[in-house]
Amino acid sequence: MNLNLYVWRQKGPNAPGKLEQLQAKNISPDMSFLEMLDEVNEDLVRNGKEPIAFDHDCREGICGTCSQVINGIPHGPQERTTVCQLHMRKFKDGDSIYIEPWRAKAFPLIKDLIVDRSALDRIIQAGGYTSCHTGGVPDGNAILIPKPDADTAMDAAECIGCGACVAACPNGSAMLFTSAKVSQLASLPQGRAEAAQRVCVMTEAMLNEGFGNCSNHYECQAACPKGIKVSFIAKLNREFLKAQIK
Amino acid sequence: MAPASNGCTCSCLKVFANPVAKKMLMAITGIGLVAFLFVHLIGNLSLYAGPGGINAYGQTLHSLPPVVWAFRAGLILLLVVHIWLGIKVTLENQAARPTPYAQRTYLKVTLASRTMIWTGAIIGVILVYHILHFTVQMICPETAANTLKDTLGRPDVYTMVVSSFRKIGISLVYLVWMGAVALHVSHGVHSSLQTMGLAGEQTLPLWTRLALCVAAFVFIAYTSIPATILAGIVK
Structure with a gap:
C-alpha cells in the first residue's frame, strides 16, 4: 500500500x-x-x-x-x-x-504528536485512590462484594487513561476519565468510605487543570478504546449530589 | 485521603465553581424553563376556545398581579442563571481547546448539542421581541389588547393574537423561534436527566427519545397557532 x-x-x-x-x-x-x-x-x-x-x-x-x-x-x-x-x-x-496530536489546553504539546498528559495523573493524585493503612494482609474474602457491583467496578477500571475522551470531546472535558475512577471506587466497599470527598476533589482538580465542562455530547464514549460508558458520568453526578447533601 | 478529614471539601461558595455543580444548575434551571413552556402552552391553547377562552384567561391572569409578578420574578431568576452559566460554560469550553483540529470527524454529537449556545441566543433575542409584542404590546399597537376591548369589556387578546399572526413576517419570526426552542430542548431534556444522575445504560436511550418527543410536541403545539391562523382555520 x-x-x-x-x-x-x-x-x-x-x-x-x-x-x-x-x-x-x-x-x-x-x-x-x-x-x-x-x-x-x-x-x-x-x-x-x-x-x-x-x-x-x-x-x-x-x-x-x-x-x-x-x-x-x-x-x-x-x-x-x-x-x-x-x-x-x-x-x-x-x-x-x-x-x-490530542488537542486540549490541559495537554500541552511536547513535540510533533506527543502531548503531556500529566494532568490526568494529577486528577488521580487528587483523590483517585483509597487510603490504606499498613498492617497484616487482609483476608481476600473478608469483605463481601455483590457480583453486579464488582462487575461495574471492573468495567470502570478498564479505563487505561489514554485521554481519547478529552481529545474527542468538543469541550475538551475529562469527565469520562474522572467518572470511570470515581465509579470504580464508589462501587466497592473499600472506596465508599472516601467517596464523597473523592468526587469533589477530583472534579475540582479537573477544573484546575483547564479541562472543559461536560455538556453530554457523548463523543467520549464513541471514541473510548475501552468502551467506557457515559453511564459512569451519570454515576459521578449522583455521587456529587450525594456528597452535597451528606 | 489528604485534602480533608471528613465530608466534602467543597465549601458553599466554591461549590458553584465546580464543573458538576455548574452542570446541575444549568440542568435545574433548564428543566424549570421547560416546565414553564408547558404552563404557557395551556394559556396559548385557550385561543382555540375562541375569544371567550383566551380573553377570560387574560383577564383572570391580570386580576392576580401578585401571582403574575411572582411568576415573572421566578422566570427572570431561572433565565438569568441559565443564560449566565450558558455563556460562562461555552467560554470555558472554547478555552479548553485553543488549537483546533485540522480534520475532525464527529461520531456522536448532534446538531442540537453543538448549537446550544446559538439556539439559546436566538431564543433570547426573539424572547425580547415576544415580550415587546404581547406583553408591552409595542409591535402592533393598533391591535394592542390593552386598548382594544371585547364585547364584555375585557382586553381583546384574541384579536391581538389573530391579527398579529395574519402577518406572515410575524408568524415566520415565531416559527424560527419555536424551531430554536425545539432544537434546544431536544438536547436539553436528556442532557438534564443525565446531569442530575437520573440516567443509566438502559434509561439514557429512553431519555433521548423522550427529549425528541418533548421537542416535537412543543414545536407542533406552539406553531399550530400561527399555522391555523394563517390557514384561515382560526379567524
Missing part, C-alpha cells in the same frame, strides 16, 4: 507547527498503524530528516500511551481500538490520512 500522510510536525512546545505531507510507501496491510509510522520514520532517517515523534509503549492496547487523532477520530476509525492495535488493512491503497 502507498499512503499520503498529513502529519502534525512541531519542533517544541512553543515552536510553530504545521501539517507536513509525507509518503508511506510499500506498507503491508498486516502492519499496525505504529509499525507504518516506524517505516515512515526509517525512510526519514535514511534521508537525513527528523523522524516523527510519537508516543507508544506496550503496543498491546493496554498501556494507553499511543495518542493520535487519525482522520479526526482519536485512535482512528476502528471502534474500541487503540492506535497500536489499528491495522493498515483498515485503510485503502492511496488513502490520505491526517495524523494529529
